[in-house]
Amino acid sequence: MHLYIDMYSKVSQIESNVLLDYLQGSLLVTMPVSNSLNVINNGTQPVPIRFELVNHGDNGFLAISNQKQAYLFGNPSSPDGVSSQKSEMIVTTDQDNSHGLRQWTINDGVLNEWNAYPAQQGRFEDPAVIQERRWRLRNALPYAEGWGTGTGGDGSGWHGPSASITFPTGKNIKNFTARFYAQFLFGNMSTLGLQQFNIWSTGRELIASVQLWKWVDGHGSVKVRIGNNWAYIDEYNPRWDNFFGQIVIQRSGNTYTVTIENIEGSGPKTKQVISYTDEESASKLAGGMTYWKAINGGESSIAMNNDLYDFWLRKDNVDSYTNIPNLLKEGDKLTVNMDDFKVTSTLNGASALKYQDIGSRPIMAKPGNNIVTFNYSGFADRPDVVAYIRRKYL
Incomplete structure (x- = not known):
């Protein structure tokens, strides 16, 4: 060699x-x-x-x-590593009565203002004081204390308290599912009331709104607004009487799916699904929610039993990456x-x-x-x- x-x-x-x-x-x-x-x-x-x-x-x-x-x-x-998509719960209702209303911002929400003289007034009762077995946002209070007196002070226009939650910053919530659970009940046809279930953007612009309302001697009504458009209107229809159930607002891409379903109410077991596509509002990231309940008039005896029992919002299709040691x-x-x-x-x-x-x-x-x-x-x-x-x- x-x-x-x-x-x-x-x-x-x-x-x-x-x-x-x-x-x-x-x-x-x-x-x-x-x-x-x-x-x-x-x-x-x-x-x-x-x-x-x-x-x-x-x-x-x-x-x-x-x-x-x-x-x-x-x-x-x-x-x-492995990339996967999963959901992330962003907000759930804190139903510990001892925590009171500390999760909520009162009377500073984003409303669907396509109503007569809307005003966020009055207040909710403190859950730590009323100690109900089933948590809810309730305002069984004297008229002016619970509902306010309207923009003119005479009870005209829709007025009542709102409760809002601002979602955590940096979450970039594009696709989401939001669920409200509420009652919309009345004992006789002479009562009236209005509720809104709203999702708004990080810039405090209205993204989606579901409104349940009833006028004196009328049947229940539903109006759904997506961005700057009415997506669904069904007014004075007995199928919405005595509703107690869920309002689900889901957004995937540019398409919204809204489900309104009576689960516990004594009225018809209505389930309505609305689909609507709106590119403009879908370009805005979700930033918060508002629940608003209101009456139109100068006395609380005309008010329906309208209360929010639960809310949660989930961010959908979240990309997750898990590193795998090699x-x-x-x-x-x-x-x-x-x-x-x-x-x-x-x-x-x-x-x-x-x-x-x-x-x-x-x-x-x-x-x-x-x-x-x-x-x-x-x-x-x-x-x-x-x-x-x-x-x-x-």
Whole structure:
């Protein structure tokens, strides 16, 4: 066996070293394409190649091939992480009576103002004081205290208290499902009342509103507003009498789906689903909600039993990324020895045969040029690769 050191001129701007075992010397080799080496054997016999690879970044596998033989360490299918979509609950009603009304901002909400002289006045009772078994926003108070007196002070126009929640900042709520649960009940036809269930933008612009209302001696009515458009109107219809159930407002992309369903009320078990597309309002992120209850007149005896029992809002289709630890970490050193027609692997100086694919075969450098390619996970950085040979002559 003879050892020679031959220096080759550089033919590419990208270069790497091939070192000779047992000798302090190096061969300059070219890399005609990314992730490849040209190992030049000036001997007369094929010889095995030994590789040393230094890994960079998280990496699931390293592979080496000369188109005839191949070596694989790790798993090419190993992901860096998993992306998934899930829902995130943004707001739920705090129904601990001892917490009172601290979750709510009173009389500073965003209304659907397409009503006669709307005014946010009056107040709700403190749940910590009334201690009801079933939580609700109630205002069973003297007229002016519970409802206010209207914009002119004479009871004209729709007036009553509102309760609002501003959603946490930075949530970027595009797609969402909001659910209100409320009663809209009356004992006789002479009563009246109005309720609004509103979602508004981060800029306090009305996005969506469902309004239940009733006038003296009339049946119940429903009006749904999306952005600046009426999406649904059904007025003076007995199917809305004595409603006690859920109002669900859902937005996906530019499309809204509103579901109004009587669950507990003594009236007809009505379920109405409305679908409406509005690109302008859908471009605005959801920023908060308002519940408003109102009467029109100068005495509370005309008021219906209108109360909010629950509210929640869920952000839908939230992208979530979970990082998955990989086999190779930054700076790991993999040594691949292919002597004696066997393949062995050591990782950071320790045997790592259990990670070596059973089909791995020695990669030989035949006399002349030998293009060797190597691959790694797409999310990893390119490793440093050094190849060693011992040339053999007859």
